[in-house]
Amino acid sequence: MNTLRVLSGAVFAAGVMVVLGGCAATPNAETAVANQATLDNRAPFLPSALFPGSAEQFAAWHCEPAKQNLVTATNTNDLRLWSLHGAWRLPQAVVASGARYQDGEISFWNRGDKALVETPRGQLQCSLAEQRDALTRAVKPGVMFFGQGNEPGWSVALAHDTPTLTMETNYGDERLELPYMVSVMDNEAGRVVIENADVEPFFRVRIDAGACFDNMSGEPFPARVTLTYGGEQYSGCGQGIAP
Known part of the structure; x- marks a missing residue:
């Protein structure tokens, strides 16, 4: 997986906003590489902001006063953080108590089920709301990205080796x-x-790194997924799955 790069200077919609980014290649070059991979019948590399790293769980946080909901995944030496506006990776910092992760003026400090998020624009006081085990290849063999939604139930799975999508709809x-x-x-x-493209039946899947919560269970995910198929559009959440 590629290394996440912190993008600073963003603002939360209600006072504090955080933005996470992916690798530093240009979009045109990235698209060309990805399309070459599909032409060679190889699955493309996905942005690392869609993956939990080595973390085994995702955590959902409800925050005030901006009423922001955040998602985190804690690795050995860093923390991945997703907001409604993107994602970033914070290295672990030395702290007397709890766990603190910081890059520049942006930090996440948690003690038990409470956390403090600090940016140049202000603070968020957060409470742990939900946790979910990260999907693994043992649970989803051969899958590098899995997305799902409700009402009616649907899912999409991208194969790890070839540019192949498996889609299930209507539960x-x-x-x-x-x-x-x-x-x-x-x-x-x-x-x-x-x-x-023009092959029938037409479908399109858009994946965006950012905090997402299952609209039935409230479980946290690091990506929002939009599926267009059969003249309908479906919204849900998803997660990259590393080997």
Whole structure:
């Protein structure tokens, strides 16, 4: 996976906003590489902002006063943090109590089920709301990204080795396995768009790094997923799955 780069100077919509980014290649170059991978029948590399790293769990945090909901994944030496506006990685810092992660003037400090997020624009007081085990290849064999949504239940799974999408809709009653091409690959924004161009049946999947919460269970995810298929648009959450 590629290394996340912190983008500073962002503002939360209600006072404090954090932004996370991906790798520093240009979008045009990234798209060309991704499309070459699909032409070579190889799965493209996805932005690392879609993955938990080595973390085994995602945590959801409810924060005040901006009423922001955040998602974190704690690794050995750093913390990955997602807001509604993007994602970033914070190295671990020395602190007398609790766990503090900081890069420049942006920090996340938690003690138990409470956390303090600090940026140049202000502070957020956060409480732990939900935790979820990260998906693994043991749970989803051969899958490098999995997204899902509700009402009606649907899911998409991207194969780890070839540009192949497996889509289930109507609570699993309909199942399709189709090739795809990459139309957008923006590592810096953590954004990917895949589709099948003019081949029928048409579909498009857009993936954006950012805090996402299942609208039934409230479980946290690091990516928002939008599926367009059969004249309908479905919204849900997803996660990259590393080997």
